[in-house]
Amino acid sequence: AQTVTQSQPEMSVQEAETVTLSCTYDTSESDYYLFWYKQPPSRQMILVIRQEAYKQQNATENRFSVNFQKAAKSFSLKISDSQLGDAAMYFCAYNAGGTSYGKLTFGQGTILTVHP
Amino acid sequence: DTAVSQTPKYLVTQMGNDKSIKCEQNLGHDTMYWYKQDSKKFLKIMFSYNNKELIINETVPNRFSPKSPDKAHLNLHINSLELGDSAVYFCASSQGPTQPQHFGDGTRLSIL
Numbered sequence: 398a399q400t401v402t403q404s405q406p407e408m409s410v411q412e413a414e415t416v417t418l419s420c421t422y423d424t425s426e427s428d429y430y431l432f433w434y435k436q437p438p439s440r441q442m443i444l445v446i447r448q449e450a451y452k453q454q455n456a457t458e459n460r461f462s463v464n465f466q467k468a469a470k471s472f473s474l475k476i477s478d479s480q481l482g483d484a485a486m487y488f489c490a491y492n493a494g495g496t497s498y499g500k501l502t503f504g505q506g507t508i509l510t511v512h513p
Numbered sequence: 514d515t516a517v518s519q520t521p522k523y524l525v526t527q528m529g530n531d532k533s534i535k536c537e538q539n540l541g542h543d544t545m546y547w548y549k550q551d552s553k554k555f556l557k558i559m560f561s562y563n564n565k566e567l568i569i570n571e572t573v574p575n576r577f578s579p580k581s582p583d584k585a586h587l588n589l590h591i592n593s594l595e596l597g598d599s600a601v602y603f604c605a606s607s608q609g610p611t612q613p614q615h616f617g618d619g620t621r622l623s624i625l
Binding site: 430432434436439440441442443444447449486488492494497498499500501502503505506 | 544546548553554555556557558561563568569601603605607609610611613614615616618619621
């Protein structure tokens, strides 16, 4: 069964600095999709970034980028120029695509605190 | 214009009662999901429907029954509520199984 592990229960960063959140996963599939979702105190689940496993290029979305290491089964999220609004719980999620009918398997989450 | 909307946002009820949570999406997506987030914030899928057809049914007690009257709606009915059912329930939708899922704001269910 696929598992997703976020080994950092909590992280903190100073405003304007850079922080990296770690995620590893276990799968025997060769084609799959990885996501980072953000959950602020308002409880909403907000998509941050998506990576297709068949793409070697790391995905980027403005200040958010990933370091996708397929062989190592690692998918870390880098947040540059951190802002107070980035404070939230971040979830890494795995989707095996068609074979899983869209089922997302989530990691345990990492609470990110941003200090002014 | 809310993309995925759930009602109610909060639900407080007694053990043993039956309750329903409604979900509607206006994104034109074919696939809808229910997830449960427990007190430790862990998210786990419960059900998935594609075009009104059940395609994922994780190991959920049969007290939980999803119903999809059309592809824009996926409701969750829970019978004989138990203390362990207290959680936040999220509805989500996507255009196909590999596309990003858009989540509703969640329904916090509290069992007294």
